[in-house]
Amino acid sequence: MTHVPVTYKGGIYRHDEIIDLIEDLGGYIIQKHVIAQEIVLQALVPREDIELIRRIGKPLTGEISPSPLVGAEIAVVTPSLEIHHLPHASCDVAEYIRRFGAKTNMVGLARGFGKRIAQLNDEERDVINEHDLAVYLLGDFEACIERKFPVLRRGIDVPIVLCGGPPTETLKKIVDPPVDGYVGGVGRFMHRTKESEEIDKLEEVVGEVTRVLDRHRDVLARDPLSISPARLMDIVTENVEEIQDVLSPTPITVQMRGLRVKLPYDTFAPVIRKTVVDEGVTIGDLSTVLPSRMRDYILVRIKPFSETNLVI
Amino acid sequence: MEAVEYFEVECPEEAGREYYRRITEVVLLDHNLLRVIQKLHIFIDPRVPIFVATGLTRKLPSVVRVRDFADVNAREGGVTISIGDEAYLAPLLRMLWGKYGKEHVNQPDRFTVILTPGEGDEGISDLPVYHPSESIYKDLIYVLQVIQPEGFKVRKQYYGGNRFYLVASEDTLPEDVEDLVRQKFALMGVEG
Numbered sequence: 001m002t003h004v005p006v007t008y009k010g011g012i013y014r015h016d017e018i019i020d021l022i023e024d025l026g027g028y029i030i031q032k033h034v035i036a037q038e039i040v041l042q043a044l045v046p047r048e049d050i051e052l053i054r055r056i057g058k059p060l061t062g063e064i065s066p067s068p069l070v071g072a073e074i075a076v077v078t079p080s081l082e083i084h085h086l087p088h089a090s091c092d093v094a095e096y097i098r099r100f101g102a103k104t105n106m107v108g109l110a111r112g113f114g115k116r117i118a119q120l121n122d123e124e125r126d127v128i129n130e131h132d133l134a135v136y137l138l139g140d141f142e143a144c145i146e147r148k149f150p151v152l153r154r155g156i157d158v159p160i161v162l163c164g165g166p167p168t169e170t171l172k173k174i175v176d177p178p179v180d181g182y183v184g185g186v187g188r189f190m191h192r193t194k195e196s197e198e199i200d201k202l203e204e205v206v207g208e209v210t211r212v213l214d215r216h217r218d219v220l221a222r223d224p225l226s227i228s229p230a231r232l233m234d235i236v237t238e239n240v241e242e243i244q245d246v247l248s249p250t251p252i253t254v255q256m257r258g259l260r261v262k263l264p265y266d267t268f269a270p271v272i273r274k275t276v277v278d279e280g281v282t283i284g285d286l287s288t289v290l291p292s293r294m295r296d297y298i299l300v301r302i303k304p305f306s307e308t309n310l311v312i
Numbered sequence: 313m314e315a316v317e318y319f320e321v322e323c324p325e326e327a328g329r330e331y332y333r334r335i336t337e338v339v340l341l342d343h344n345l346l347r348v349i350q351k352l353h354i355f356i357d358p359r360v361p362i363f364v365a366t367g368l369t370r371k372l373p374s375v376v377r378v379r380d381f382a383d384v385n386a387r388e389g390g391v392t393i394s395i396g397d398e399a400y401l402a403p404l405l406r407m408l409w410g411k412y413g414k415e416h417v418n419q420p421d422r423f424t425v426i427l428t429p430g431e432g433d434e435g436i437s438d439l440p441v442y443h444p445s446e447s448i449y450k451d452l453i454y455v456l457q458v459i460q461p462e463g464f465k466v467r468k469q470y471y472g473g474n475r476f477y478l479v480a481s482e483d484t485l486p487e488d489v490e491d492l493v494r495q496k497f498a499l500m501g502v503e504g
Contacts, residue, residue: 113462115358166325166328
């Protein structure tokens with residue numbers, strides 16, 4: 001059964017029927033937003049059942065559309081979030097990627113500005129590495145990007161999509177060794193994206209992110225994870241009841257290789273490790289439970305099949 | 313940018329030049345300074361790196377005095393100032409407090425200020441209250457800092473007469489930076 005990421009939008013009336021249906025079909029609800037009278041569900045559903053959900057949702061004015069980025073956590077990295085340089089392109093990019101189902105976090109570097117003086121500290125590096133992909137939004141000058149990008153990517157081992165003012169070809173030429181994706185023509189600008197060419201550029205960024213993540217998924221599929229992150233999320237939600245008290249929009253963030261659980265590490269890491277997944281198998285057997293560099297959260301990294309010899 | 317007589321962005325990189333042209337237009341428009349600037353030349357060389365903005369302002373409105381926005385009447389027991397335009401009330405009060413002391417400045421309602429010593433109204437209506445050039449200087453320099461590339465923390469700025477410039481870099485500024493500024497002024501047809 002292959003799961004595909006989708007977004008369901010519909011009225012709030014009888015929406016619990018749709019949630020039950022997705023869960024009964026073996027799908028997973030990743031995120032649920034209630035916006036006034038409307039509900040937006042981001043879910044992973046079995047490919048063959050999309051038509052069924054669409055049919056049942058129709059009388060409830062529900063629409064289902066593919067969202068290629070559901071289940072991915074993306075870092076939007078920008079050299080600074082200085083107030084007098086707002087609005088940043090990064091706000092628009094982060095917001096636009098979110099529309100396609102991804103969970104995006106903005107990472108504003110403390111000393112990422114400038115050419116010679118740009119730096120990346122260890123905390124920033126670790127936070128970026130906790131994501132599935134990093135979108136770097138740099139400035140308008142190729143001389144500057146050429147000089148500072150090697151510093152800003154040092155130690156980053158997740159795929160990178162580089163955006164900058166110069167054309168895509170120029171970016172490809174100046175970056176060595178190459179990164180996973182490039183989008184030119186998205187540099188520093190001082191206005192919100194409203195015109196159609198600008199929206200097209202944002203589409204291009206999303207396209208490139210999707211392409212890179214698809215390739216990354218293919219790589220992961222060669223040595224599949226011992227358990228799907230979405231299923232692990234369900235297990236944690238069912239077994240750790242304190243997660244119900246977390247007020248964050250996504251108490252558990254699903255990533256491509258694991259989860260971010262927004263509970264304090266010291267108290268809950270042993271609880272999560274001991275949670276039983278299946279007869280005699282605990283989360284601790286299938287994954288590594290680590291402290292996250294983001295606040296006091298817990299990062300669960302699922303081990304691949306080759307390490308555990310288990311697929312649940 | 314039609315209101316600006318001369319506007320050029322000089323940069324060895326074509327993409328960067330276009331971006332900074334657009335950024336400058338947007339920022340000046342957002343801060344309502346297009347009418348103030350007569351000429352503007354921006355030079356950016358990311359290889360050095362250096363940012364130089366030079367320009368001329370239009371003729372600024374003259375100093376605002378008390379008589380421009382208020383009526384002054386000397387009466388028994390004090391001088392009454394009736395305010396016509398509230399925009400200058402705050403700088404007026406600040407000036408009066410400084411000159412006469414807070415205990416002698418009374419404000420019974422929004423549009424009336426009474427000075428208690430009652431020394432007569434000679435000279436009060438001629439007192440300067442507000443210099444538009446002061447705030448324009450601050451606004452201009454602020455706007456240029458917004459336009460300049462992020463991270464250029466070493467700055468030199470000047471405003472005098474109707475000329476202004478801002479030089480910024482992340483490194484120590486070169487000693488001959490004045491020559492560079494002079495060259496950029498010469499490009500706009502301004503000598504000296």
